[in-house]
Amino acid sequence: NAGVTQTPKFRILKIGQSMTLQCTQDMNHNYMYWYRQDPGMGLKLIYYSVGAGITDKGEVPNGYNVSRSTTEDFPLRLELAAPSQTSVYFCASSSGGHSSGANVLTFGAGSRLTVL
């Protein structure tokens, strides 16, 4: 199993450019998440989804958009890149459902984004 796959692994953007970070999982998980991690800091939740067509904001949603049209994919869109969005982005998934607090997250390897 591939688990959670993120692309690209590295990207450099200019201020004001737009891009989409791709995330796909092959575990048939209902829940998916996007986190960002700034240097030397912990992870911050950007957006999450509990199923296709359902998304909700996390701690730091400003400057990002998400969509969840399929169970497998959860892309993260940056519309107008800013230097403050320089970070490592992690996608994760879990099976969700009843007693979802017991669900274990599986993380992708991360996407390192630099905005200059």
Next chain:
Amino acid sequence: DAKTTQPNSMESNEEEPVHLPCNHSTISGTDYIHWYRQLPSQGPEYVIHGLTSNVNNRMASLAIAEDRKSSTLILHRATLRDAAVYYCILAPGNTGKLIFGQGTTLQVKP
């Protein structure tokens, strides 16, 4: 969202047990206690989780206080490969929304 408090850093000697504490005084009755760790330049990985009872798996043990306001992750014999940032997280029972704190950076000395 309920918060957790962990020491910023801890040190351990190789081959010795390590007890990583976590305080979560505002935990609700349906919150699960999760521990994840993040090795350098990698994504977080699951370590262990529990609700009320102590838990053991091949990686670690989780000791949960009777009032559930604190917990301790126990690595029975630390190795150099256990050097990582360890995150204690509360997972609401009804949303699965996991908020990470700053974590504890564990250094293991040979």
